[in-house]
Amino acid sequence: MAEEQTRLAERVQTLRKRKGWSVTETARRAGVSTSMLWKVENGQTSLTYQKLMTLASALEVPIGELFAVEAAGVVPGGRRVVDRKGAAPVVDFGGNLHHFLATDIAQKHYFPILVEVRASTQDSQDPEAHVGEEFSYVVEGAIEFRCEGYAPARLEAGDSVYFDASLKHRYLCAEGQVAKMICVYSSPTVLHGVQPSTEAVGHSRAMQIFTKGKSGGRPVAAPKAASAKPRRRRS
Numbered sequence: 001m002a003e004e005q006t007r008l009a010e011r012v013q014t015l016r017k018r019k020g021w022s023v024t025e026t027a028r029r030a031g032v033s034t035s036m037l038w039k040v041e042n043g044q045t046s047l048t049y050q051k052l053m054t055l056a057s058a059l060e061v062p063i064g065e066l067f068a069v070e071a072a073g074v075v076p077g078g079r080r081v082v083d084r085k086g087a088a089p090v091v092d093f094g095g096n097l098h099h100f101l102a103t104d105i106a107q108k109h110y111f112p113i114l115v116e117v118r119a120s121t122q123d124s125q126d127p128e129a130h131v132g133e134e135f136s137y138v139v140e141g142a143i144e145f146r147c148e149g150y151a152p153a154r155l156e157a158g159d160s161v162y163f164d165a166s167l168k169h170r171y172l173c174a175e176g177q178v179a180k181m182i183c184v185y186s187s188p189t190v191l192h193g194v195q196p197s198t199e200a201v202g203h204s205r206a207m208q209i210f211t212k213g214k215s216g217g218r219p220v221a222a223p224k225a226a227s228a229k230p231r232r233r234r235s
Helices: 003-020 022-031 035-041 047-059 063-067 204-210
Strands: 088-094 094-098 108-119 133-140 142-147 152-154 160-164 168-172 177-186 218-220
Touching: 003 022, 003 035, 003 047, 003 063, 022 035, 022 047, 022 088, 088 108, 088 204, 133 142, 133 152, 142 160, 142 177, 152 160
Parallel strands: none
Antiparallel strands: 088 094, 088 218, 094 108, 108 177, 133 160, 133 177, 142 152, 142 168
8 A cells, every 4th residue: 555655656656747737726637736746746645446547637647657666777768568369448438348458558548448349330329539549440240431511431450540540530430340440640739739719628538438437338257358447557
């Protein structure tokens, strides 16, 4: 417990200073008292899970990053992580399975996901929008890509699409068989500290479920490996 409190204290202080915020401003944004946050940063107390979620949201990071371990002796930009087949945590959202890759790397500029597209073209799930840009490459099968302002596009293995993720979009299975694609999106909030200026949110809804446990989807245990519960990350 003492070790976790120390790690939490160091990470909160680092993340707060990265934002350029005072203890008072951070406490206000997180909905906790200034004295409480001061005690957290000095390793004198911890927080309930609900308050940790609120604090992570205020700092605009996944909750796991509050306990991420700073890798000693690693130069900036020198991080590396290897993901083994079948080991990625999975979230089922909107009928599509999202296998989150490189989850051990915190504060990433880009978010890679292997998506099993299972939702049919008759699916009634609303499309989503979030800040940043998104790139998807079809690995297997055929996908119907729907994007606000454009006619639906059929994408087959080897095809790709790059678009502004603030446009409402949805991936659907075009032929009744599971299709697979690699999806990578950027987050300006992480890259440049840019706040969402439209109704679009900072991350995809599947990522929100993965990092914050929001309703609307369900975690699914990865085969022979970790569940969708976030693991501790290396920064």
